[in-house]
Amino acid sequence: MRLTLLATLALIALRVVIGLHFFLEGSSHLQDPQWSSTGFRRAAVGPLGDFYRASLPEPGNFSGTIASLDDRPTAEVIEAWEANVAADWEKRLAARQPVVAAEDVGAAAQAAKEAVESTRAEWKAYLEEVRPEIEDYRGELARLAAMRRSGGAEEIPYVIERIRDKQRTLAGQAAGWKSDAEAFGDRVVGRFAEALSPASRTAVAAVVDRTDLWKADQFVSWSLVTIGGCLVIGLLTKFNAMGGVIFLASVVATQPFWVPGAQTTYEQWVEMAGLLVLASMPCGGWMGLDYFLSPLTRRCCPLSKDSR
Numbered sequence: 001m002r003l004t005l006l007a008t009l010a011l012i013a014l015r016v017v018i019g020l021h022f023f024l025e026g027s028s029h030l031q032d033p034q035w036s037s038t039g040f041r042r043a044a045v046g047p048l049g050d051f052y053r054a055s056l057p058e059p060g061n062f063s064g065t066i067a068s069l070d071d072r073p074t075a076e077v078i079e080a081w082e083a084n085v086a087a088d089w090e091k092r093l094a095a096r097q098p099v100v101a102a103e104d105v106g107a108a109a110q111a112a113k114e115a116v117e118s119t120r121a122e123w124k125a126y127l128e129e130v131r132p133e134i135e136d137y138r139g140e141l142a143r144l145a146a147m148r149r150s151g152g153a154e155e156i157p158y159v160i161e162r163i164r165d166k167q168r169t170l171a172g173q174a175a176g177w178k179s180d181a182e183a184f185g186d187r188v189v190g191r192f193a194e195a196l197s198p199a200s201r202t203a204v205a206a207v208v209d210r211t212d213l214w215k216a217d218q219f220v221s222w223s224l225v226t227i228g229g230c231l232v233i234g235l236l237t238k239f240n241a242m243g244g245v246i247f248l249a250s251v252v253a254t255q256p257f258w259v260p261g262a263q264t265t266y267e268q269w270v271e272m273a274g275l276l277v278l279a280s281m282p283c284g285g286w287m288g289l290d291y292f293l294s295p296l297t298r299r300c301c302p303l304s305k306d307s308r
Helices: 005-031 038-042 049-053 074-099 102-149 157-194 198-205 212-233 237-252 266-280 289-300
Strands: none
Touching: 005 212, 005 237, 005 266, 038 049, 074 102, 074 157, 074 198, 102 157, 157 198, 212 237, 237 266
């Protein structure tokens, strides 16, 4: 199989351009400490929507308290959530106390205690204020569960749409309370830092809460950097091209085109097609490091001799 010079150069350009896109995207995520895939996961729809949302951080085990379908009274589950959220604050502060400057070591424990106590009083007042809304929310959750068990929940279009609408409404309510809980947590950390020296504040601000979501985001970001870098230099091109295909497939799976309201994923489909072309051609050996892996490359890519 022999390709023209123009076709060869076009494939090299395709490899480098897609590689640069992956590399720069992953690098931007790693350089931005505020970046998170939370929005992407929350927007997921279709059969895999619940799977992608499952790894979202939940302040105070919201699903096991407020959103649990059990017979506990609302006051009891609110109290449980309040205590769980406060426990999360203490863990966040415990992760920050070891980094404070030497002159603040003695005051750090007291500062943490005061920050939690003052904010917890505000947190309890907030929960008391939204108690009626939470009670209504739990009632609607029970109604939603009954709708799902009813006949036609998976067959009758208008019933399916009603269930989706109620899911979206309840998810929006829950997201608001979770966001407020996270804001209270940030307030605790801010009050803790205010009681410390400037050097300690800087160190505390640099601490990252290493949640499961953060770990997943780091893995994805470094994978993008690795795949992109290897494509640019033509190293293990076929393997990394397929890695890129798998990543893009996971992205488009969150927005299936047949689901009403799904976001468009044309760009991802186009780039996936380009990566499939790269994976099916021996283009790593063209102006790439795969050329120097000739024994292994020629064994798994017998076309490379003819195409160079």
